[in-house]
Amino acid sequence: MSKTLSEEFYRLMEQLQEVDFVLVELTLYLDTHPEDYDAIKQFNEFAQKSMVLKQQIETKYGPLQQYGNSYSGYPWNWDQPPWPWQM
Amino acid sequence: MWIYEKKLQYPVKVSKCDPMMAKFLIEQYGGADGELAAALRYLNQRYTIPDKIIGLLTDIGTEEFAHLEMIATMVYKLTKDATAEEMKEAGLGAHYADHDKALFYHNAAGAPFTATYIQAKGDPITDLYEDIAAEEKARATYQWLINMSDDPDIIDSLSFLREREIVHSQRFREAVEILKEDQGRKKVF
Numbered sequence: 001m002s003k004t005l006s007e008e009f010y011r012l013m014e015q016l017q018e019v020d021f022v023l024v025e026l027t028l029y030l031d032t033h034p035e036d037y038d039a040i041k042q043f044n045e046f047a048q049k050s051m052v053l054k055q056q057i058e059t060k061y062g063p064l065q066q067y068g069n070s071y072s073g074y075p076w077n078w079d080q081p082p083w084p085w086q087m
Numbered sequence: 088m089w090i091y092e093k094k095l096q097y098p099v100k101v102s103k104c105d106p107m108m109a110k111f112l113i114e115q116y117g118g119a120d121g122e123l124a125a126a127l128r129y130l131n132q133r134y135t136i137p138d139k140i141i142g143l144l145t146d147i148g149t150e151e152f153a154h155l156e157m158i159a160t161m162v163y164k165l166t167k168d169a170t171a172e173e174m175k176e177a178g179l180g181a182h183y184a185d186h187d188k189a190l191f192y193h194n195a196a197g198a199p200f201t202a203t204y205i206q207a208k209g210d211p212i213t214d215l216y217e218d219i220a221a222e223e224k225a226r227a228t229y230q231w232l233i234n235m236s237d238d239p240d241i242i243d244s245l246s247f248l249r250e251r252e253i254v255h256s257q258r259f260r261e262a263v264e265i266l267k268e269d270q271g272r273k274k275v276f
Contacts, residue, residue, distance in 0.1 A: 013094065016094065017094065017095070017096065017098065020094075020096075021096070021097070024096070024150060025254070027146050028146055028147060028150075028254065028255070028258050029258075031142045031143040031146055031258065032258055032261035032262060033261075063093070064092055064093050064094055065090050065091065065092050066091075069090055084094060084095040085095075085099075085159060085160040085163050
């Protein structure tokens with residue numbers, strides 16, 4: 001059930017958690033401050049960073065999202081452990 | 088539509104098997120001021136709130152599901168290696184009898200989740216005041232949980248969640264101001 005993952009996976013995952021946290025925080029902030037130009041600039045920069053990191057993780061460790069938001073490997077690798085609570 | 092992401096919002100580590108802490112943490116899973124109640128409350132209020140606030144309720148409601156998964160992960164990790172005897176000693180005998188190690192939406196005292204924990208009044212300011220109160224109650228609960236833990240990893244994750252309640256409360260307070268401003272403007276002929 002809990003496959004041992006490399007240190008690299010955990011490092012990349014933590015980087016993604018950091019970048020995506022900035023995006024969550026800025027999303028909520030922009031919901032109530034829609035005209036903050038600098039915040040939107042920062043949001044778009046981090047959206048780009050997040051995309052690059054996700055691609056890096058998915059190429060090596062499989063899809064982070066499905067319904068077509070991520071590519072699939074062969075065979076279908078979406079349901080491969082570990083799930084977040086198993087990491 | 089919602090898209091699931093195979094990633095916790097913030098890392099959850101636990102230092103030891105601790106079913107008693109899991110029993111307390113369940114308060115934030117299926118309790119009155121827990122993450123399930125929060126997610127369902129905000130996502131349900133969206134339909135009748137003014138347009139300017141829909142995005143905020145959607146995004147905070149969605150983040151609450153990420154928090155629900157963090158709590159579930161803590162409970163799962165704290166109990167997965169516990170024996171039946173250890174579950175019993177931790178006060179989880181009644182839980183174990185009905186659910187084994189499965190999670191269940193109830194509070195720390197075992198009362199099952201109920202929709203009566205949440206309200207949607209249809210009055211925007213009233214709904215937002217309820218939301219602010221909900222965030223503050225959840226923040227207090229996280230503090231009481233932190234006070235009962237001696238596990239630095241659990242305290243770290245709980246501290247993150249406590250901080251998120253503060254940010255959500257702040258955003259809801261700003262939403263109240265946005266609505267007030269809007270209502271004030273409409274009165275000018």
